[in-house]
Amino acid sequence: MKKLAAYYFSGTGNTKYVTEKLCKLLAPEFCASITEIPCIIDFGAFKSADVVLIAFPIYGSAPPIPVRQFAYKIRELAAGKEFIVVTTQFMFSGDGAASLGRALIKWGGKVNFAEHINMPNNISDCKFLKVKNGDELTPMLEKANRRIEKFANRILAEKRFRRGFNIVSHAVGYLSQRALFRKHEHERTGKLNIDANKCIGCGLCVKKCPVKNLYLENGKAQPQNKCALCYRCVNLCPQSAIRLIGKSAPDIKYKGVGN
Ligand SMILES: Cc1cc2nc3c(=O)[nH]c(=O)nc-3n(C[C@H](O)[C@H](O)[C@H](O)COP(=O)(O)O)c2cc1C
Numbered sequence: 001m002k003k004l005a006a007y008y009f010s011g012t013g014n015t016k017y018v019t020e021k022l023c024k025l026l027a028p029e030f031c032a033s034i035t036e037i038p039c040i041i042d043f044g045a046f047k048s049a050d051v052v053l054i055a056f057p058i059y060g061s062a063p064p065i066p067v068r069q070f071a072y073k074i075r076e077l078a079a080g081k082e083f084i085v086v087t088t089q090f091m092f093s094g095d096g097a098a099s100l101g102r103a104l105i106k107w108g109g110k111v112n113f114a115e116h117i118n119m120p121n122n123i124s125d126c127k128f129l130k131v132k133n134g135d136e137l138t139p140m141l142e143k144a145n146r147r148i149e150k151f152a153n154r155i156l157a158e159k160r161f162r163r164g165f166n167i168v169s170h171a172v173g174y175l176s177q178r179a180l181f182r183k184h185e186h187e188r189t190g191k192l193n194i195d196a197n198k199c200i201g202c203g204l205c206v207k208k209c210p211v212k213n214l215y216l217e218n219g220k221a222q223p224q225n226k227c228a229l230c231y232r233c234v235n236l237c238p239q240s241a242i243r244l245i246g247k248s249a250p251d252i253k254y255k256g257v258g259n
Helices: 016-028 044-047 063-079 096-106 135-155 167-188 204-208 232-236
Strands: 002-008 031-038 052-058 080-091 110-118 214-217 221-222
Touching: 002 044, 016 052, 016 080, 016 135, 031 052, 031 110, 044 063, 052 063, 052 096, 063 096, 080 096, 096 167, 110 135, 204 214, 204 221, 204 232
Parallel strands: 002 031, 002 052, 052 080, 080 110
Antiparallel strands: 214 221
């Protein structure tokens, strides 16, 4: 039995869902430990693993900042390791998995498996993007489940498969999204907007923020400038008081999968 150390970042649950499903399908050939980024205490599981799986949502054809910070920490440990890279996205990333995969290879790692799984959109405060929930998600989830199963079978059969690692995907990912997104990403980390008139100080966003970007002051939630842009708080806020890119807070929030 091979040891698999799986690390995932998930703002609103899609990537958690995919990681858990994939690890379940890979058992019993693989014995998997699953750790959420950035809740990592030590790299013991990483060091002793035969294979490391890294899963993340695509933000502008690239990994979110917490995943890039995680990757930076493991760069010295990557040499000789086998990696599986999995991304979730609602539509398209071009070379999303390869955007991390290339760095892992540069640091001496081997990436034999990479896949993109289309999952529901979680950006709920943008008028141009529709958020779906419940039964509306069934067709998309059925498709995603089939792709996860196919990917698991490829891994078990040791048939190398790397989505998005070709030059065309690289060019499309960079030119259509990454170049533009990177320009605005850091500025956005300090732009989470909380409507003080709506906020009731319940503290849910403070408790759930994966990067501890929020705190309570005088009974109101306050953002700092290290938002991961993950949309967890935007979608969880019971008062719809939080927005990130939109001009107004969401009418319909993304409830996540498996809820
Ligand atoms: C800041 C941000 C940028 C995103 N950029 C893309 C993108 O470039 N392409 C895409 O298809 N989906 C994009 N998405 C959608 C997410 O990748 C998708 O909904 C993902 O499955 C969310 O995963 P999670 O629930 O694990 O956080 C973006 C989402 C956010 C919050």
